[in-house]
Amino acid sequence: MNQQQPKRQDNSRVITRLLASVMIMFAFGFALVPLYEKFCEITGFNGRTSSKAATADSGMQVDQSRVITVEFHTRVSRGVPWEFRPEVRSLRLHPGEVKTVNFYVENKTNRDVVAQALPSVAPGEASLFLNKTECFCFENQPLAAGETAVMPMQFYLDPDLPDHVHRLTLSYMMYDLTEQARPRTARVERSE
Amino acid sequence: MSTVVTDTHSAHDAHDHHDHKPTGIKRWLFTTNHKDIGTMYLWFSFLMFLVGGSMALMIRAELFQPGMQLVDPHFFNQMTTMHGVIMVFGAVMPAFVGLANWMIPLMIGAPDMALPRMNNWSFWILPFAFLILLSSFLMPGGAPAFGWTFYAPLSTTYSTDSTALFVFSMHIMGMSSIMGAINVIVTIMNMRAPGMTYMKMPLFVWTWFITAFLLIAVMPVLAGVVTMVLTDKYFGTFFFDAAGGGDPVLFQHLFWFFGHPEVYIMILPSFGIVSAIIPAFARKPLFGYASMVYATASIAGLSFLVWAHHMFTTGMPTFASLFFMYMTMLIAVPTGVKVFNWVTTMWRGAMTFETPMLFAIAFVVLFTIGGLSGIMLAITPVDYQYHDTYFVVAHFHYVLVSGAVFSIMAAAYYWLPKWSGVMYDDFLSKLHFWASLISVNILFFPMHFVGLAGMPRRIPDYALQFADINAIVSVGGFLFGFSQLIFLAVVVKAALKKGEPAPAKPWEGAEGLEWTVPSPAPYHTFDVPPQVK
Numbered sequence: 001m002n003q004q005q006p007k008r009q010d011n012s013r014v015i016t017r018l019l020a021s022v023m024i025m026f027a028f029g030f031a032l033v034p035l036y037e038k039f040c041e042i043t044g045f046n047g048r049t050s051s052k053a054a055t056a057d058s059g060m061q062v063d064q065s066r067v068i069t070v071e072f073h074t075r076v077s078r079g080v081p082w083e084f085r086p087e088v089r090s091l092r093l094h095p096g097e098v099k100t101v102n103f104y105v106e107n108k109t110n111r112d113v114v115a116q117a118l119p120s121v122a123p124g125e126a127s128l129f130l131n132k133t134e135c136f137c138f139e140n141q142p143l144a145a146g147e148t149a150v151m152p153m154q155f156y157l158d159p160d161l162p163d164h165v166h167r168l169t170l171s172y173m174m175y176d177l178t179e180q181a182r183p184r185t186a187r188v189e190r191s192e
Numbered sequence: 193m194s195t196v197v198t199d200t201h202s203a204h205d206a207h208d209h210h211d212h213k214p215t216g217i218k219r220w221l222f223t224t225n226h227k228d229i230g231t232m233y234l235w236f237s238f239l240m241f242l243v244g245g246s247m248a249l250m251i252r253a254e255l256f257q258p259g260m261q262l263v264d265p266h267f268f269n270q271m272t273t274m275h276g277v278i279m280v281f282g283a284v285m286p287a288f289v290g291l292a293n294w295m296i297p298l299m300i301g302a303p304d305m306a307l308p309r310m311n312n313w314s315f316w317i318l319p320f321a322f323l324i325l326l327s328s329f330l331m332p333g334g335a336p337a338f339g340w341t342f343y344a345p346l347s348t349t350y351s352t353d354s355t356a357l358f359v360f361s362m363h364i365m366g367m368s369s370i371m372g373a374i375n376v377i378v379t380i381m382n383m384r385a386p387g388m389t390y391m392k393m394p395l396f397v398w399t400w401f402i403t404a405f406l407l408i409a410v411m412p413v414l415a416g417v418v419t420m421v422l423t424d425k426y427f428g429t430f431f432f433d434a435a436g437g438g439d440p441v442l443f444q445h446l447f448w449f450f451g452h453p454e455v456y457i458m459i460l461p462s463f464g465i466v467s468a469i470i471p472a473f474a475r476k477p478l479f480g481y482a483s484m485v486y487a488t489a490s491i492a493g494l495s496f497l498v499w500a501h502h503m504f505t506t507g508m509p510t511f512a513s514l515f516f517m518y519m520t521m522l523i524a525v526p527t528g529v530k531v532f533n534w535v536t537t538m539w540r541g542a543m544t545f546e547t548p549m550l551f552a553i554a555f556v557v558l559f560t561i562g563g564l565s566g567i568m569l570a571i572t573p574v575d576y577q578y579h580d581t582y583f584v585v586a587h588f589h590y591v592l593v594s595g596a597v598f599s600i601m602a603a604a605y606y607w608l609p610k611w612s613g614v615m616y617d618d619f620l621s622k623l624h625f626w627a628s629l630i631s632v633n634i635l636f637f638p639m640h641f642v643g644l645a646g647m648p649r650r651i652p653d654y655a656l657q658f659a660d661i662n663a664i665v666s667v668g669g670f671l672f673g674f675s676q677l678i679f680l681a682v683v684v685k686a687a688l689k690k691g692e693p694a695p696a697k698p699w700e701g702a703e704g705l706e707w708t709v710p711s712p713a714p715y716h717t718f719d720v721p722p723q724v725k
Binding site: 011014015018021022023025026028033036043045046048118122124173 | 306307370373374377378381382408409410411412413415416417420431434435439441442445446449507508509512
């Protein structure tokens, strides 16, 4: 009865390989996080705009034939008593035209905070064509208790914006980052 | 698959010392016997089926009428969450592992699973996982209430501390599943009887083989996701929180990368069961054996390329939507091959309608209905209408309850004579079948309409125009729930050996090595491997 059928492969070899697969898939789950981030950066999949200032090309042609509506949307994260709003709800512009929009923020609390606004563009594919030459979202916004600030944002739409995009929404969510010293998204190239 | 086996009785006598086993609780705690472990898995999954089912009945009781009657919304959310988690990880998956433990060694002519001690461990950590999960009801804030899909930020920012228990229990369930999968793969690769080539294996073995690879591929990803939820909630990471550079949509990508293969993990073994039962009662060999194997493998492969069809409404570029829509629809092709093969097997067969066959035929019909509503959901533009409505609830309950659960019941009736040594009570089993078949359709079919009309899922209250349909659905729910007690009665009766003694092969047209051993299957089988021709 000890005569087992001949084994095709050593059990331990199969087990080792399977355990290695488990480890690889566990690591793969975590590897998906940076892969996704990179993927979004290239494709604009999640609608996040670049955190770096763009430089408008002086030779850029303004496309007079198209008019795009850009809507602005602002929110503060839950339970944070600030006011945060754009000076206009929407504007219409030609691709290639540079515009500036001011955003107002008021810290209604009695403590100093550090705020960070994060942009998001819908539809996501348009995020690759919305270029900001200047934006408050590139860095943290320290706000003293009760302070009011006017924050400019200068941008243009790349004339290569896909033809089917006629309207896009630029949304800002303001977060309270007082607790976190240096968040990842606040990494800016320019010196502070 | 004709086989020659050494006379099992004389082999049994010669090796009588093998039947010595500890008695009482020790037998079950320390057992390494695949039949004991299979039995424990099956009883455990049935217990969890009743626990998860009671939660479903609480949901249906609250939804019987519009307005808030019995529970508060937070408790309602705990019920939907725990119902889902328990049914997926506690009822359906362990039931399949139990069937695999019992049947795979018997079907391939092996004396036991390849890794019996790990087998013991992979079962015994499971009750602790569910004890941890269920104990979260006693915590302040109650059990998890974020849905079985535990989307961030519901499970991170807005959850109670029961999340930690949820995460740890998920880790343990994952470990158990991975160990079970490793055991199945090693057993199938290394323990087949001489002559049992891969393309001679019964389809239940084949489908489990492929399922085990799916488990190895995606359970570690689930472990990673729950770990990220844990660290986001307690250790200041920002995987899914935009404030720190993360992305909540990433959670959905990671979760469904696990989640979609997971739904096939819960259906592929069903295909194997039905492919064993239909030929037995149609008295014809299975039509298109090889195409069944390839179709199963294709479904498994495609399952990795369709995850984002759960996420159409998160906003996706047109190209991505179309890709996931077409890939999803492509799955209908191998699935269609399977349904075609089952129907063709029955075509002009000498069919009889014993209870396993009734459940198998009901599986084919009702699973196909669930598959067709799946194709409707795959169409991106209409998914915007169906997303998160009761149409989705109807869809996945058709494939999971009248699909996976019906196939498990078919398997239980089919192999119960082999496990217990007695025939089940025929009248009660038929009563169970007809009660289940009628009530499951009263329960889930009207959900399609109420979903198309716009009733969202996971809500404790609803608009008045949905009242009548919800009342009907709730009645169906209670009928279906209590019908399962008949099943319990049948199984208990058989387990107590009350019934006619079963012959080694109780089904005239059945094929396979499991019918060459006596009923009930002796504690040790195939000490001497059979020769498969």
